[in-house]
Amino acid sequence: MSLTVLVDMDACQGYACCLMEAPGVFDLNEEVGKVMLLEPHPGEHQRDVVEAAVRTCPAKALSLAAPGDRAIG
């Protein structure tokens, strides 16, 4: 059972908190100052770091889809 990460690109401000918490899931496009999603469906074993990335995003640009949500990220 994998997770589904949703990104609000308009909200993202390039704070880079997500890549510090979960470097295998998120990267940063330094040119435009926006997040790049490396792994839209991280495994359950990455739940803790992905949830930390969601919580620590100052721009509130990240969320985890609830089970049953249609992935748009």
Add this chain to the structure above:
Amino acid sequence: MDRVVIVGGSIAAVRAVEGLRDLGYKGRLTLVGAERHLPYDRPPLSKQALVTGDLSATRLHDRAWYDEREVELLLGTPATALDTEHRQLRVADRTLPYDGLVIATGAQPRSMAMVADPSLVHELRTLDDLARIHEAFGRSRRLCVVGAGFIGLEIAAAARASGLDVVVLESDPTPLFRHLGADAGAWLGRLHERHGVDVRCGTSVSAVHGRPGAVRVELRDGATLEVDAVVVGVGVRPATDWLESSGLRLGDGVTCDESLRTSVPGIVAAGDVASWHHRLYGRSMRVEHWTTAAEQGRHAAATLLGEMLPYEAVPYVWSDQWSARLRLVGTTTGADRVKVLASSDTTLEVVFGNADRVLGALCVNAAKRLVVHRQAIARATPWQDLTTV
């Protein structure tokens, strides 16, 4: 435990509410906020909201969110006293009993002793402060900002972007000198000067006279500034006045152990008000930044419910000034050596440490580098191994 009270109205308090309910706490839950507003996010106050007056970026949860989680909101009524013996909190004319308490009252601006008439200067901490300063921007041509810290520089940039002439006064040799050292401080000073901000360091204010709208700022070197408005950003202090007679151990804020427990059972603290033992750094620290406040709010909730884990996250703070995206990971407090790894007109990368280890790193327009720096800090990498970072 079936009666928890959270004191505070910002991100730490909100994350404590979320944490308690997420972790299954089903008892009574009351949030006591000094301001009349629903709990809100403070970082935008010195940034885009100051330019536009648009408060949408400060919003957290609406009232329905609290209703759904059965959270009682007591807003506009600061807690005035705490009786830890009888487990009672004084709020306006009410006495609230509790069996679990989260202290998240944050910090309050330091005032300048030489300002006889407080109506002559603005401070920026609250939504109401923001409304006053935004209005002052609209009827001012010339602004004086006292203090070139994060808040002062952000206010200066916002004012300049709003078309004002801006003078920044700083007593240290560079902006953010104590926080980031001379190299990064001078770099930031040049950045603001390129955008037309008059940055004057090594100077301090001796007196402030006049009336609102026509203020005279006198400097110790004899110079005088005539400005329309003055904003002071000379730091904050933890909001603990209401705890003086509580019996709680206070020092630099509310003294906590590594898992955010205070000296009294059943009471935890989080955010700017909390001084806790950080295991990674091996000392007490108090952090006045959003990420720590947010994460500690949730962590303190877990601790209150009996999960005794240390809070040992590496601190982080950001500040966007003009084209510079500043991101600082770790801490610079206690650093006695600095190494500039990269510096250009547009980017900057500086590492801070002591004889033993890497303590913190500043990246300006180089945020990808934060990942390796944070790992080095979290592993207590020796300073002499820095070249391998």
